[in-house]
Amino acid sequence: MITTALQFSGGKDSLACLHLWRDKLEETVVIWCNSGAAYPNTIEQMERVKSWVPHFLEISGDQPGVIERYGYPSDVVPVLSSPAAALINGGKGPRIQSWIDCCARSLWAPMYNAIKQLGVTRVVRGQRSDEALTGKIRHGDVVDGIEYVLPIQDWTEAEVFAYLREVGAEIPAYYETGERTSRDCWSCTAFRFESRERTNNLKGEQREIVFARLEQIRVAIAEAGY
Numbered sequence: 538m539i540t541t542a543l544q545f546s547g548g549k550d551s552l553a554c555l556h557l558w559r560d561k562l563e564e565t566v567v568i569w570c571n572s573g574a575a576y577p578n579t580i581e582q583m584e585r586v587k588s589w590v591p592h593f594l595e596i597s598g599d600q601p602g603v604i605e606r607y608g609y610p611s612d613v614v615p616v617l618s619s620p621a622a623a624l625i626n627g628g629k630g631p632r633i634q635s636w637i638d639c640c641a642r643s644l645w646a647p648m649y650n651a652i653k654q655l656g657v658t659r660v661v662r663g664q665r666s667d668e669a670l671t672g673k674i675r676h677g678d679v680v681d682g683i684e685y686v687l688p689i690q691d692w693t694e695a696e697v698f699a700y701l702r703e704v705g706a707e708i709p710a711y712y713e714t715g716e717r718t719s720r721d722c723w724s725c726t727a728f729r730f731e732s733r734e735r736t737n738n739l740k741g742e743q744r745e746i747v748f749a750r751l752e753q754i755r756v757a758i759a760e761a762g763y
Contacts (some may be wrong), residue, residue, distance in 0.1 A: 539592060541565040541686075542652050543661040547582045548719025549712065550663030550689060553697050555586070556704045557688045558661055566592040566655065570648045572600040574722040582709065596651045600643035600722050608632030609750050610639035610727040615761035630757040631750075636727030644721060652683070661686045667693055669731065714738055726750050 543558055545551045545567045558565060567590045569583055587593045604610070607620045611633045616622060618633040652660060664671055664687045674680060676687040689697060694717075701708050711720065715734040723743050725732065736747055 546719040572598040
């Protein structure tokens with residue numbers, strides 16, 4: 538009987554949780570949310586994981602549709618570029634939304650809804666307390682009838698990488714190029730404090746698209762006087 542869901546992004550932290558949880562995978566469904574803007578190498582990684590985990594569920598987000606409707610995700614949102622301004626007076630310049638809203642619409646809400654529909658009573662998540670952005674939920678908390686298990690809550694980033702090497706896990710190659718986070722959406726224009734390497738590593742048309750959007754965001758912020 539499946540009682541547990543393991544949230545999996547393919548990044549180092551969820552990968553460490555997956556290996557830590559290997560003995561319990563028969564009663565666990567590994568869930569990945571394909572945002573609709575997944576990197577090709579992430580899709581390939583998921584295919585490999587599917588081949589050895591007993592239960593794998595891919596759910597769909599719609600990040601391209603979310604961006605078309607609400608705007609580019611950003612760390613700073615000029616008021617007149619916000620979705621609310623567009624509703625009132627058409628707004629000014631490109632439409633821009635906060636990264637929190639974009640992630641919630643494209644990833645978090647689809648993931649949460651899938652977990653609730655499954656009826657599982659426990660969720661395993663690769664969340665660390667020393668991350669720059671970390672949720673309020675802590676290991677053992679119960680929210681909406683679901684117990685949250687955070688196996689690496691007190692680990693450091695260095696300890697995560699050491700563990701992955703110890704168990705012979707296939708560590709995504711992009712970490713060797715200086716990237717620090719998992720690859721959820723290739724077209725993300727937010728998280729500039731930690732994603733510059735990720736965007737700099739883009740190639741071809743994807744790189745052109747993202748840097749053109751970043752320039753539109755920069756101009757909108759500058760014109761707003763921030």
